[in-house]
Amino acid sequence: MEEAAAKMPEQPAVKLIGWLSPYVHRAEVALRLKGVPYELLQDDMANKSDLLLAHNPVHKKVPVLLHGDRSIPESLVIVEYVDEAFHGPPLLPADPLARAAARFWARFVDDKLWKALWVALWTEPGEAQVALATSARESLTLLEAQLPEGKRFFGGDAIGFLDIAASGVALWLPVFEEMAGVTLLADETHPALCRWAREYAADEIVRQCTPDMTMMLAFLTPKRGMFMSTAKAMAA
Incomplete structure (x- = not known):
C-alpha cells in the first residue's frame, strides 16, 4: 500500500x-x-x-x-x-435552475452593476452624477432582492458562487466610496445587502485573502484621475 x-x-x-x-x-x-x-x-x-x-x-x-x-x-x-x-464544499448550487440563476446574477454584477457603480463614483458632482447614483442604487436593489430570506449569503448559509462574484461590493466598494466621497450603499437604503457585506467581509476564510483597507487606499488613491477618465469613457 x-x-x-x-x-x-x-x-x-x-x-x-x-x-x-x-x-x-x-x-x-x-x-x-x-x-x-x-x-x-x-x-x-x-x-x-x-x-x-x-x-x-x-x-x-x-x-x-x-x-x-x-x-x-x-x-x-x-x-x-x-x-x-477540486474536492471541497460546492460553490455552485446543485439544482440546475439555481445554478443558472447564480450565473445570471454574476453576469449582472459584471455587466451592469459595476459599470453603474463606477460611473456614479467617478463622475464630477452635479445633476448628472445624482442621476447616475440613483441608477446605481437601483442596480444594488436588484442584487439585494436575490438574497434568500433568513440566510447569511446568496449561497444560503455558506459562501457560494454569487457571493464570490459580488465580493467587490463588500470589500472594494467601501474603499472607492471613501476615495470618491460618494456613498452608494447604505443601511438606510439597502439593509439586507449591507448585512450581507459585513457577513462576507468578516468570514474567516475571506479575511485570509482580503487586502488591508489602509494599504488599498494608499495604493489606489493616486489612480483617482485614471478612474475618472475611465468613468467618462464608459458613460459616453
Missing part, C-alpha cells in the same frame, strides 16, 4: 497570477474555500510579465490560474473551474 502511494504522481502545483484586484480576490477565495494550496504570483499591470502575456494573450489581464500545464483566465471562469476540478 505504501509502495503504491509512493508511486502516485504528485498533484500539479497551483499558481495564481494576480495583483491587488477584486477579480483576483474571487479566484483566491474560491481556492481557499475548496482548501486548495496555491502560490500567488504578483504581476505588475504597468509592466506585464511574459508569464501573464503567454497565458492570457487575448485579454492580457489578471487573474490567470495555472494548474499544472493548464492555464485558465477570467475570474468567474476560474471560480467555476476550481469548483469542478
